Amino acid sequence: MRSSPPSASRIVAHHADPIGHLIGWLSLARPRFRDGCFLYVSDRGLARLILSRRGYAAITFGHVVVFTREPTDALWRHELVHVRQYERYGLAFLPLYLLEYATNGYAAHPFEREAAELARLQT
Numbered sequence: 001m002r003s004s005p006p007s008a009s010r011i012v013a014h015h016a017d018p019i020g021h022l023i024g025w026l027s028l029a030r031p032r033f034r035d036g037c038f039l040y041v042s043d044r045g046l047a048r049l050i051l052s053r054r055g056y057a058a059i060t061f062g063h064v065v066v067f068t069r070e071p072t073d074a075l076w077r078h079e080l081v082h083v084r085q086y087e088r089y090g091l092a093f094l095p096l097y098l099l100e101y102a103t104n105g106y107a108a109h110p111f112e113r114e115a116a117e118l119a120r121l122q123t
Helices: 017-025 045-050 073-104 110-121
Strands: 032-034 037-041 058-061 064-067
Touching (some): 017 045, 017 058, 017 064, 058 073, 064 073, 073 110
Parallel strands (some): 037 064
Antiparallel strands (some): 058 064
């Protein structure tokens, strides 16, 4: 489902949005608006450094998602779960995510497991 272009008040709807926009811009991508979120698609610049080289396809900050390639429906649903997690945990999301990542890694990360499961159930 496509959304209409955002109003000026929606450009930054979450405290983490500016981080996502900065990564998108430094990845030499132009934003699109979809399902209430901004998405950037690029395998250049910062996206290449922080995503592709590490084997990741996307990263989410608030309502902004940066992809290294056009997202599949499954990947889009997965990242939308992260958007909802940002909304649920607020300012605590980033420190909690990083702590869990450092402690448990990606495969056992509870936020990643939730996103994978909910994205699978939405098919």
